[in-house]
Amino acid sequence: MRPQPSILHLDLDAFFAAVEQRDKPSLRGKPVVVGGLGPRGVVATASYEARAFGVRSAMRMAEARARCPHAAFLSPRFTIYRRTSRAVMAALRELSPVVEPLSLDEAYVDLTAGTIGDLSPSAVESLARDLKRTVRRVTGGLTASIGVGTSKLIAKIASDLRKPDGLLVVTPGAETELLSPMPVSVIPGVGPATAERLRRMGVHTVGDLGRVGEEELVRALGKAHGQALARLACAGDDRPVVAEREAKSISVEDTFDHDIADPALLGVVIERLASRVCERLARERLSGRTVTVKVRLYDFTTHTRSATLAGPTDDDRVITRLARRLLSEVDTSAGVRLLGVGVSGLADWVQEDLFGALVDETDADAEHADAEHSETERVTSGPVQTGPRWVPGADVIHRRYGAGWVWGSGLGRVTVRFETATTGPGPVRTFASDDPELAPYSPLTPHSPLARTDPPPAG
DNA sequence: TCTGGGGTCCTAGGACCC
DNA sequence: TCTGGGGTCCTAGGACCC
Numbered sequence A: 001m002r003p004q005p006s007i008l009h010l011d012l013d014a015f016f017a018a019v020e021q022r023d024k025p026s027l028r029g030k031p032v033v034v035g036g037l038g039p040r041g042v043v044a045t046a047s048y049e050a051r052a053f054g055v056r057s058a059m060r061m062a063e064a065r066a067r068c069p070h071a072a073f074l075s076p077r078f079t080i081y082r083r084t085s086r087a088v089m090a091a092l093r094e095l096s097p098v099v100e101p102l103s104l105d106e107a108y109v110d111l112t113a114g115t116i117g118d119l120s121p122s123a124v125e126s127l128a129r130d131l132k133r134t135v136r137r138v139t140g141g142l143t144a145s146i147g148v149g150t151s152k153l154i155a156k157i158a159s160d161l162r163k164p165d166g167l168l169v170v171t172p173g174a175e176t177e178l179l180s181p182m183p184v185s186v187i188p189g190v191g192p193a194t195a196e197r198l199r200r201m202g203v204h205t206v207g208d209l210g211r212v213g214e215e216e217l218v219r220a221l222g223k224a225h226g227q228a229l230a231r232l233a234c235a236g237d238d239r240p241v242v243a244e245r246e247a248k249s250i251s252v253e254d255t256f257d258h259d260i261a262d263p264a265l266l267g268v269v270i271e272r273l274a275s276r277v278c279e280r281l282a283r284e285r286l287s288g289r290t291v292t293v294k295v296r297l298y299d300f301t302t303h304t305r306s307a308t309l310a311g312p313t314d315d316d317r318v319i320t321r322l323a324r325r326l327l328s329e330v331d332t333s334a335g336v337r338l339l340g341v342g343v344s345g346l347a348d349w350v351q352e353d354l355f356g357a358l359v360d361e362t363d364a365d366a367e368h369a370d371a372e373h374s375e376t377e378r379v380t381s382g383p384v385q386t387g388p389r390w391v392p393g394a395d396v397i398h399r400r401y402g403a404g405w406v407w408g409s410g411l412g413r414v415t416v417r418f419e420t421a422t423t424g425p426g427p428v429r430t431f432a433s434d435d436p437e438l439a440p441y442s443p444l445t446p447h448s449p450l451a452r453t454d455p456p457p458a459g
Numbered sequence B, C: 001t002c003t004g005g006g007g008t009c010c011t012a013g014g015a016c017c018c
Helices: A015-023 A061-067 A078-095 A121-139 A152-161 A175-179 A192-200 A206-211 A214-221 A223-233 A263-283 A316-327 A356-360 A363-368 A374-378 A436-441
Strands: A007-012 A032-035 A043-046 A072-074 A099-103 A106-110 A144-149 A167-169 A249-260 A287-297 A302-313 A336-347 A399-401 A405-410 A413-420 A424-432
Touching (some): A007 A078, A015 A032, A015 A078, A032 A061, A043 A061, A078 A106, A144 A152, A152 A175, A214 A223, A249 A263, A263 A287, A287 A316, A316 A336
Antiparallel strands (some): A007 A106, A032 A043, A249 A336
């Protein structure tokens, strides 16, 4: 908890629907529902006019249509939303460089990181008023709700309280009084399951929660959740605003209009999904080590199967083959409702020019071709400038460094074949991946492994 | 016509290593 | 050969968020 109300939370009101009303004047003042229009679609965002009829986010589209038949039902246009979102995030960064987007329509700002001198409640309130005007201007008329307080929790709850087009600055010291009468479900992280558990413990409000000991919460909800909740209950929240968080996974999934049981068709679908994931990996210049297949069956039960490669890849063939194998481990004969493919364990390096032919013929390949996940065999290489970061102790595969190293690895060991343009392929050696002998050749080691042209000692 | 799509974080058990 | 503790990695599932 900070001494001043320096954490700002901004939330664009009914964002997707508001953008549609901005771009189509005939929709202004009318109920608008944005979401999936197929037989299994759900509502992403409803305009406030549609909410008056009981339409809510995550509601089945069929029910939304029943409640509000005269609404406009639209498919989301993410490209447009992203563009509008970028304009808002840029406006926030004018206030302070420390901006943490939570989604396209929401972000935290740490005002202490900016150039604002006066962070008194009244000064912050007038700053927030200006910000709302700025948002209106850069978005072409969208409204935002803003909450400001001494912590993320307070700022977020404050922005919710005055929606839409709201503004609330919670003065330091007033936090507990504000929170205690509120239902526990206002705390982000307390969803239906946690709320029900707490209800059975006799906990209904944040005030009730504050009277329960941390030990009891940990016993009921697990260590991390229990401890976090115990702290939040007394408004003790010092979580920092974190700008530029890196993605941890990338995934793509599709719910089918009708369940699919045909294995051949499922095979085609999984390949398409894998290709889409690979396109995104390539676009974002990432590779990943772990491939996960998600299967939602006809009865909504959901299963995942995952496997981890010896090293990161963005190779469509490798990921597709693995995805197919993982799918085959699930009984899909009764019908599949949703299929998804994801990649995690991301590394920020890129596949550039292939010299797969060279790599494929090395002894390094033969040496671990029988490793558990031989899918990594064909993973490729790149020029030094965009090469992988080699982290000692981590696995790296088939990479060329400097004048010509090829690195291979499998499951905790690194197989290295050294070669240069003049001497050709050298001997193959296998090291434990954290072998200090390799350290001088790591790109992380100062004074340039990349500049070295002499091979490490041949074993 | 029950229940989207893209994420994050946590837990728990087992493997494996020292 | 047995026992055991700690750490890390992997996998599957679940809660939760927008």
